[in-house]
Amino acid sequence: MFRRIAPIGIAVLAGLIATSAVASDLDIINAPEIDVSGGGVAEGWYIRGDLGYSGWMKSGKPDYTVYAPGGSVFSQETFDSARFSKSMSYGVGMGYQFNSMFRADLTTDFFNGNLSGDSNIDLPCSDSEPAGTSCGFSHKADYNAINVMANGYMDLGTFAGFTPYVGAGAGVTHVSWDDLRSKPYCEDGSEACSGETYLSGRLKGEDSWRFTYALMAGAAVDLTERIKLDLGYRFSDTAGGKMFRYGATEQGWGASGTKGRDDGFQKHEFRAGIRINTW
Secondary structure (H helix, E strand, O other): OHHHHHHHHHHHHHHHHHHHHHHHHHHHHHOOOOOOOOOOOOOEEEEEEEEEEEEEEEOOOOEEEEEOOOOOEEEEEEOOEEEEOOOEEEEEEEEEEOOOOEEEEEEEEEEEEEEEEEEEEOOOOOOOOOOOOEEEEEEEEEEEEEEEEEEEEEEOOOEOOEEEEEEEEEEEEEEEEOOEEEEEEEEOOOOOOOOOOOOOEEEOEOEEEEEEEEEEEEEEEEOOOOEEEEEEEEEEEEOOEEEEEOOHHHHHOOOOOEEEEEOOEEEEEEEEEEEEEOO
């Protein structure tokens, strides 16, 4: 009896093994493919456009040299106060996405604004003012600037269509000052001033290239497969440089070159832009 059953059991066992092997083959055929080639990583060129708003702009106080008759330096003065306007900026750029983590771009931004401040010279405004009075000035000047920066960014991964990033950049800014407009007025605590009103004067503005660096952080939002909305913050620091020249009177006394220099400025800027992938 046992001898009859054994061949049957062996046949059944062989069938089960064969069936299992076929099922295994089918699972392998139907299994999803795993791509380890990295071909899904977005790489290539992109273009960008940005708008910015400087909610806070800080600067050191401009300084200037005062000449006396005969060509000697009378004093070195510093603005008692200085305040920049809150400027808007707009810019364009082109960059390259190297892999899912690193990208870099070259950007150009344009912005303008104005500076207002006060200063004081320990000298009467005119011969009609008593000795011991000093001459105060209220100053105003407008400027235009072009900034060119090379930037690098680290993308920190994409989460539900949002890609946070950090970045840094370095470049140059060309600052072009319009004429400095100054309104003189007599100052004296004992009210010894004559009350005379003085006309405003103008000193021709200067322009110069300055080193600038920036730090950025923000997030990109996928609008489509190739278009991203970029929302971020940028801190930038621009070095000081030439601001205004000597007037005709001081030039007649032998003064030449730059009379006043600004101390640069720091911008805390909120930015929004569009990046378009071109690959």
